[in-house]
Amino acid sequence: xxxxxxxAPGSLGERLGLTRGxxxxxxxxxxxxxxxxxxxxxxxEAFLLHTRTHAGDERRLDVERPEGLAMGVxxxxxxxxxxxxxxxxxxxxxxxxxxxxxxxxxxxDYRLSFRYGNxxxxxxxxxxxxxxxxxxxxxxxxxxxxxxxxxxxxxLLRNPKAPEILPQLEMFAAGGIRFHTQIVVxxxxxxxxxxxxxxxxxxxxxxxxxSVSVVPVALTAFSRFDLVRAPTAAEARRALGAVRERAARxxxxxxxxxxxxxxxxxxxxxxxxxPAEAYDGFEQVENGVGAVRYxxxxxxxxxxxxxxxxxxxxxxxxxTAMGALMPRVxxxxxxxTRARFECVAIENAFYGPSVTTAGLLPGAGFQAVxxxxxxxxxxxxGVDLALLPxxxxxxxxxxxxxVSFAAVAAAAPMPVRLSYHFTDALGAEIAG
Ligand code: SF4
Numbered sequence: 001x002x003x004x005x006x007x008a009p010g011s012l013g014e015r016l017g018l019t020r021g022x023x024x025x026x027x028x029x030x031x032x033x034x035x036x037x038x039x040x041x042x043x044x045e046a047f048l049l050h051t052r053t054h055a056g057d058e059r060r061l062d063v064e065r066p067e068g069l070a071m072g073v074x075x076x077x078x079x080x081x082x083x084x085x086x087x088x089x090x091x092x093x094x095x096x097x098x099x100x101x102x103x104x105x106x107x108x109d110y111r112l113s114f115r116y117g118n119x120x121x122x123x124x125x126x127x128x129x130x131x132x133x134x135x136x137x138x139x140x141x142x143x144x145x146x147x148x149x150x151x152x153x154x155x156l157l158r159n160p161k162a163p164e165i166l167p168q169l170e171m172f173a174a175g176g177i178r179f180h181t182q183i184v185v186x187x188x189x190x191x192x193x194x195x196x197x198x199x200x201x202x203x204x205x206x207x208x209x210x211s212v213s214v215v216p217v218a219l220t221a222f223s224r225f226d227l228v229r230a231p232t233a234a235e236a237r238r239a240l241g242a243v244r245e246r247a248a249r250x251x252x253x254x255x256x257x258x259x260x261x262x263x264x265x266x267x268x269x270x271x272x273x274x275p276a277e278a279y280d281g282f283e284q285v286e287n288g289v290g291a292v293r294y295x296x297x298x299x300x301x302x303x304x305x306x307x308x309x310x311x312x313x314x315x316x317x318x319x320t321a322m323g324a325l326m327p328r329v330x331x332x333x334x335x336x337t338r339a340r341f342e343c344v345a346i347e348n349a350f351y352g353p354s355v356t357t358a359g360l361l362p363g364a365g366f367q368a369v370x371x372x373x374x375x376x377x378x379x380x381x382g383v384d385l386a387l388l389p390x391x392x393x394x395x396x397x398x399x400x401x402x403v404s405f406a407a408v409a410a411a412a413p414m415p416v417r418l419s420y421h422f423t424d425a426l427g428a429e430i431a432g
């Protein structure tokens with residue numbers, strides 16, 4: 001059963017009399033279990049919809065969808081499928097007290113993998129899930145492979161019952177499903193020969209495996225360190241070597257790099273990022289693969305639309321990972337806008353200094369840096385605008401430590417904006 005959270009004005013849902021709190025029970029006699037059923041079954045031009053109003057009245061509606069009219073029904077959020085693994089590197093275990101509630105959910109949900117590109121291990125699939133993936137053609141799926149050797153993978157997942165991943169991928173591939181995959185590299189467990197074998201096995205799949213990202217394990221000060229530790233620079237270089245070798249072969253044989261090291265892997269290895277073309281359309285940019293090159297490309301593409309900000313001073317707050325790379329990006333922005341950009345890299349006091357990504361910086365960290373830029377009378381000392389990484393807040397505008405962006409902005413002595421790529425935040429008027 002699904003419940004309606006909202007109905008858009010003027011939509012077909014409104015014409016049908018659906019309102020918030022109504023239950024959507026079945027379409028053409030098929031029970032509606034979650035948003036996938038709704039989206040696939042309600043996509044037909046005509047169907048029989050069985051509902052129950054929040055007053056308890058059951059209704060059977062003959063729906064005919066006029067062309068171009070959206071259903072306009074927003075569903076209540078789905079119940080997240082929980083993970084049955086216990087990886088030592090699980091980010092959930094790496095959270096300190098006070099973390100935003102949603103960060104404490106161990107999700108492993110093939111539905112979110114299809115919809116949002118969240119990585120799933122597929123280790124908790126029931127027969128019914130398999131059927132749905134095939135029937136609805138949920139493709140591409142984003143799959144955490146980590147290792148194709150079943151014993152190594154089970155050890156990493158700490159799940160002795162995890163099904164073998166290669167037969168699973170084979171079965172889905174036969175049904176037309178494609179995959180973007182990732183390997184989180186844990187030194188001494190799935191690197192070196194295991195990594196090479198995993199890449200060879202996935203490569204042998206051919207077209208169904210669309211891409212592989214190789215990402216060094218990320219740990220916080222609160223992670224369990226029984227099985228895992230951060231890779232050394234030499235280990236990162238060896239992993240990158242395996243990536244480069246396989247990517248060179250893939251480019252010759254298949255015309256794309258196919259396997260990509262995450263930005264973090266390059267940083268750890270002390271290696272320069274490859275050029276933007278090497279990322280083949282940035283398929284895994286959300287996984288930190290090619291994020292810097294992607295950002296540079298966005299700025300270059302938007303250059304003509306950026307305003308002249310001569311004489312303005314823009315403060316850019318980021319994590320320590322981007323801190324070292326930012327000057328190069330900001331130089332370009334300075335040339336285009338004639339503003340002065342100052343970057344402050346904030347060490348993560350919430351998760352510990354090993355967490356370097358801007359997206360996991362706590363609101364309190366931003367508050368402290370911005371507050372220190374005040375002139376003591378509530379105004380900013382020489383800063384016209386501060387830009388905070390938009391990926392650090394969730395959809396409700398809340399940072400990892402449950403501090404809201406609204407609270408940070410209200411306390412700051414200068415205007416503050418969230419920004420993904422600068423060009424999205426520099427168009428509007430800046431106080432001078
Ligand atoms: S698969 Fe591992 S890392 Fe992912 S949620 Fe489960 S335990 Fe955590």
